[in-house]
Amino acid sequence: MTRTRAQAATSLIPFVLVCLQLQIPTVALGPVLLTVQQETGLDGVAAGALTSIPVLCFAILTPVASRIVGAIGVTRALTAASLAVGLGVVLRSLGPVPTLFAGSVLLGSAVAVVNIAIPTLVTRRYRHRALLMNGIQTASTNIGSALSAAVSAPLVALLGWQLGLAIWSATSFLAAVVWWVSTRGERVAAAAAVVVTAAEEVAGDVVHDGVDGVVRDGVGRGGRTTASGPSALRLPIAWVLGLTFAMHGMCYFAMSSWLPTLLQERSGLTADAAGVCVSVFMALGIAGPLLLPVAMRVRGVSLALLMTVLTAGWLVCMVLLLTAPDLWLAALLVGGLAQGATFTMIVTFGVHVARDEHHSRGIQTVLQTVGFAGAALGPVLIGGVRDTTGSWTTALAVLVGVATALVALGLTASALLRAHDRALPVAEHA
Missing domain, CATH: 1.20.1250.20 (MFS general substrate transporter like domains)
Structure with a gap:
């Protein structure tokens, strides 16, 4: 190194x-x-x-x-x-x-x-x-x-x-x-900027960015010009990403809570074996996100394509668990890689379409508020269906439906991302 x-x-x-x-x-x-x-x-x-x-x-x-x-x-x-x-x-x-x-x-x-x-x-x-x-x-x-x-x-x-x-x-x-x-150096620089800004405010040519300092002459700290445009609340992709996160979160938290019980009751694994499988599922959530930058180096691969593949991975995982209990290992491999990487893609989409850090914060607020509200329902919903019906078939069918909605929302988010990129000036693509 x-x-x-x-x-x-x-x-x-x-x-x-x-x-x-x-x-x-x-x-x-x-x-x-x-x-x-x-x-x-x-x-x-x-x-x-x-x-x-x-x-x-x-x-x-x-x-x-x-x-x-x-x-x-x-x-x-x-x-x-x-x-x-x-x-x-x-x-x-x-x-x-x-x-x-x-x-x-x-x-x-x-x-x-x-x-x-x-x-x-x-x-x-x-x-x-x-x-x-x-x-x-x-x-x-x-x-x-x-x-x-x-x-x-x-x-x-x-x-x-x-x-x-x-x-x-x-x-x-x-x-x-x-x-x-x-971050000491950053704080010292910010303190120095306050002194300069005090003089500039007298001249009336400085505006605050509301995030971590000031924007002088319309230019942010990173040298990016602060652009005007619709707020995050009026941005369709922010809400679509929030719903995508909600469906992903429902799948993830349901699997995190119920996977050991599911593998024991439906696939016949022992408690110890089910515990090992859950560990593998979680470990793949470490590998998946780190593989994304590698995948982006492949010709023809884009953020939109990766989002589509990853959300489809969740659907494949749920369909296999529902229709082929003996293929639980394949389901966990696909779902494990998808679970961490899908979250990474959702957050990255939000960063990608943001004009600046203030706008990014607004997008993440919409995304996470909607997303975590839906995610919190996952374990309760699946546990309730399991208790009511007495079997995993209906509960897994519900998760297949959730994963299907996730794929549809992922496709919608990808289409909105492509439209966003096409609308950017040529200089912004550079």
């Missing part, structure tokens, strides 16, 4: 650490939920609500999170939110039931801020490498999920549930410190 590449890799460490923490607090609770129930006296409904709180926070509080990012800037937002995630994990681990729920709300709200801040950051710093950076984000998040899922139960067995869960706060506190230190 050359010195330049080594420096580039090192510069990614703060970004990776911030992304790594996103799902750790939520996933770490799952394997030890029964222990927490027994120690705190929670019933099944309350325990289920506890695990659902973070996703509900993503859906409900994303508009608020977007305003926070706009008010204090991406750099400060990521630092503060990472600290808040860590504090939420600690609060959740104190023991009393009220702090269990209060901590879950705090960490869920903080992660909602990070979810908005990261695509905004990618738009500003890495716009021409958005697919790679969004892939690194998804892969890092999935690594954190896999790590916490594997280690959480042994930690709780060794340390007790309170300390065993609280120890995960270290990942968020570390991310906050490393990120804050790594």
Whole structure:
């Protein structure tokens, strides 16, 4: 590795650490939920609500999170939110039931801020490498999920549930410190810009961008001219991407919650074998996003084509599970590669069509509010259908329907993306 590449890799460490923490607090609770129930006296409904709180926070509080990012800037937002995630994990681990729920709300709200801040950051710093950076984000998040899922139960067995869960706060506190230190130069530059801006405001030739500083003479920090145009709320592709995310999220969260039970009851696997299969499914969610930049180097491959292929992968996965239970391994291979990569593509589409980081934040707000609201329904819907009918056939048929809608929405988003690119001036394509 050359010195330049080594420096580039090192510069990614703060970004990776911030992304790594996103799902750790939520996933770490799952394997030890029964222990927490027994120690705190929670019933099944309350325990289920506890695990659902973070996703509900993503859906409900994303508009608020977007305003926070706009008010204090991406750099400060990521630092503060990472600290808040860590504090939420600690609060959740104190023991009393009220702090269990209060901590879950705090960490869920903080992660909602990070979810908005990261695509905004990618738009500003890495716009021409958005697919790679969004892939690194998804892969890092999935690594954190896999790590916490594997280690959480042994930690709780060794340390007790309170300390065993609280120890995960270290990942968020570390991310906050490393990120804050790594962005010192940016904060110093921003402080200097305030002094210059004070003089320029007297002349009346400066406007604020509402994100992380100022825009002088209509030119943003990255040298991009801030263009006028419809807001994110009036952009059809933002809503289509939100619905695409909702269908993808329903498939993903349903599989995450019910896959072990499904494989045991429908395909005849043992509990241990089903657990290994779930680990493989999650691990493929790490590989899929990182393969996307490689695929884009192939002649004729475009973002629109990849979106179509990946959403079709979800459909193939669900159809195989419904019609050919013995082909569960093929279903998991296809679905595993699709699940992480599809999320990466959805976020990248949002970055691609954004005029600037302010517009990107608006698009991500629409996308994630709609997406997480739909995603939260996945486990409840499939579990309810399974309990009502007493078999997996109808539940899987519902997922086939959801995946079919996902393909249709993916095709629509791809068509809108192509129309967007055709409408751009030639200079914007360069």
